[in-house]
Amino acid sequence: MKSKILALLRERGDYVSGQELCERFGVSRTAVWKAIGQLKKEGYCMEAVQNKGYLLVEDKELYGQHELESRMNTKWAGHPLFFYDELPSTNLQAKLDAEKGAREGTLIVADMQTAGRGRKGRSWSSPAGTNIYFTLILKPEYSVERASMVTLLMGLAVAEGIRETCGAESFIKWPNDIVIHGKKVCGMLAEMSVEREFIHYIVMGVGVNVGQQEFVPEIASMATSLWQECGRKVSRAGLIVNVMKSFEHYYDVFQREGSISPLLQRYNELLVNRDREVRVLDPKGEFRGISRGINENGELLVEREDGTLTAVYAGEVSVRGIYGYV
Ligand code: BTN
Secondary structure, X not given: OHHHXXXXXXXXXXXXXXXXXXXXXXXXXXXXXXXXXXXXXXXXXXXXXXXXXXXXXXXXXXXXXXXXXXXXXXXXXXXXXXEEEEEOOHHHHHHHHHHOOOOOOOEEEEEEXXXXXXXXXXXXXXXXXXXXXXXXXXXXOOOHHHOOHHHHHHHHHHHHHHHHHHOOOEEEEOOOEEEEOOEEEEEEEEEEEEEOOEEEEEEEEEEEOOOOOOOOHHHHOOEOOHHHHHOOOOOHHHHHHHHHHHHHHHHHHHHHHOOOHHHHHHHHHOEOOOOOEEEEEOOOOOEEEEEEEEOOOOOEEEEOOOOOEEEEOOOOOEEEEOOOOO
């Protein structure tokens, strides 16, 4: 009920009487009064005026279960949502929940991670009070070959979510990273449980550097945050909601059409290396070419010197710019 009260007060932007809250949520005056008291304890500023009711004054950024729940304006992505102050890893928690039957759309968010996981067995630095770490659970009915599309759709959603939330011009570094001015601001890690051709679940983990002001010297030249790029605080809750909204839209299109074809143009517009020379780090041998965007299978098309196009599959290779990461 607390999230619903918050959502109503935010939407109204004016005083809402205790009576209206009671009627709306079918609870007693005491229950409303208690909920308001608990929200105040969580840090919300509630002005209470006799004969007028309650007014929500949003004077600082709050981040937690009720903030996220009260803002989530999606149909299924982000419902239900579980917020933790601390977790080893949201991907790990999501897998445990998925095993226990959590439904598609369930979102696990943590303020910090003690064992954040990156790709290729690396760790993901996850300090408290500053960045975003979340994992979305999906229970697809499509075959395993299409599972890699989920990362592409999430990349699209994060790049657009960042643009919408703070205006920073973020781009996709196919297939797993989001970059701004050539530096990584977000990493994604999809993991799945498969039996023969049947996907039990996919957990789609996303880490975005939002408020981080400094990075360790080893990654400082390659990493950035929204704070560094925009020069101001960016709402973590606002960004998660925008990403979920966008992901839900793209995932619904993908499911309905059975392919990412309708989204290719937008994806390729946001591709950071499009029409630029790249190095393809293929275990069978490195080669160079011009990146020409992805095809409907999610493969990156790289034009070789002789004009032929090679479709590069994400699982096997990494792609770099000629002079470095992008
Ligand atoms: C990478 O670029 O190496 C991928 C990083 C993925 C990090 C996110 S943070 C939320 C989720 N939980 C994890 O343990 N990892 C992913």
